[in-house]
Amino acid sequence: MTLEFIKTGVPGLDQVLKGGLRKNSSILVTGAPGTGKTILALQFIYYGARDYNENGIYITTEENLDDIREFAKNLGMDITSLEKKNKIFFVQKPIATLKGGLSSIKGLVNAIKKNNVKRVALDSLIFFEYLYPKLDGDKMEFRRQVLMFMQKMKKAGVTFLTVSERSVTDFDKLVYDMIDFVFEGIIVLSRIRKGSYFERVFTVAKIRGQDHSLDVYPITIGKDGLRILFDQTPFSLVEKEESDFK
Numbered sequence: 634m635t636l637e638f639i640k641t642g643v644p645g646l647d648q649v650l651k652g653g654l655r656k657n658s659s660i661l662v663t664g665a666p667g668t669g670k671t672i673l674a675l676q677f678i679y680y681g682a683r684d685y686n687e688n689g690i691y692i693t694t695e696e697n698l699d700d701i702r703e704f705a706k707n708l709g710m711d712i713t714s715l716e717k718k719n720k721i722f723f724v725q726k727p728i729a730t731l732k733g734g735l736s737s738i739k740g741l742v743n744a745i746k747k748n749n750v751k752r753v754a755l756d757s758l759i760f761f762e763y764l765y766p767k768l769d770g771d772k773m774e775f776r777r778q779v780l781m782f783m784q785k786m787k788k789a790g791v792t793f794l795t796v797s798e799r800s801v802t803d804f805d806k807l808v809y810d811m812i813d814f815v816f817e818g819i820i821v822l823s824r825i826r827k828g829s830y831f832e833r834v835f836t837v838a839k840i841r842g843q844d845h846s847l848d849v850y851p852i853t854i855g856k857d858g859l860r861i862l863f864d865q866t867p868f869s870l871v872e873k874e875e876s877d878f879k
């Protein structure tokens with residue numbers, strides 16, 4: 634079987650991944666608050682539908698949908714126009730809509746089939762804690778639920794991207810969670826201090842069975858969204874290395 638790759642929709646990311654993401658894989662995008670996780674997930678869904686004809690579902694546990702539409706608009710994404718064409722679907726507060734656990738995930742799988750959905754983004758992993766409040770710190774069970782959900786996504790033929798928060802994102806001191814290991818790929822977003830300001834950076838920590846770059850890249854967020862400067866090295870790191878030689 635030949636491996637099929639999909640374009641992510643995030644400028645620069647496909648170059649770092651040497652072609653794109655494996656179709657039907659599961660990717661975790663993690664980082665501290667404000668590092669660009671939501672924007673990356675939105676671009677994956679929006680440009681996936683607009684440019685690569687892959688319909689998408691975006692599930693958010695935190696933000697109001699109108700706020701997201703407005704937020705995305707300021708980053709160059711006109712979500713409403715694709716919603717009108719039934720190419721992307723936004724679901725908020727699945728705690729209410731997906732009450733009842735697994736049977737409701739069935740509803741999501743049905744929506745995937747009915748609308749020919751190829752990409753699902755989940756912002757964020759907290760979703761499972763809302764969905765199964767009784768887990769209450771039971772990490773094994775939490776992991777099992779995430780795995781089951783992921784398998785359902787794979788079976789339904791979607792590429793699955795999840796966002797998770799993490800307090801420590803210093804690339805040298807990265808602490809992995811047990812849950813990280815269930816994902817086939819992990820992307821980490823962070824900031825590095827350079828004098829009086831922070832530079833946004835990004836790295837691919839792993840992607841199972843796929844060749845990818847392990848370098849740290851600078852990223853920018855502007856009116857066109859998030860962009861990975863795949864042909865550059867972060868200034869902050871260049872200066873750090875130079876000073877190591879003094």
Ligand SMILES: Nc1ncnc2c1ncn2[C@@H]1O[C@H](COP(=O)(O)OP(=O)(O)OP(=O)(O)O)[C@@H](O)[C@H]1O
Binds near residue numbers: 672798854856
């Ligand atoms: N229109 C814009 N132009 C430039 N920068 C923007 C714009 N919109 C957002 N940003 C930047 O992007 C950052 C937020 O990105 P995003 O919401 O994706 O972060 P996040 O990692 O999801 O954060 P959290 O963990 O809090 O949800 C903001 O802190 C801001 O600096």
Ligand SMILES: [Mg+2]
Binds near residue numbers: 670671672756
């Ligand atoms: Mg966010």
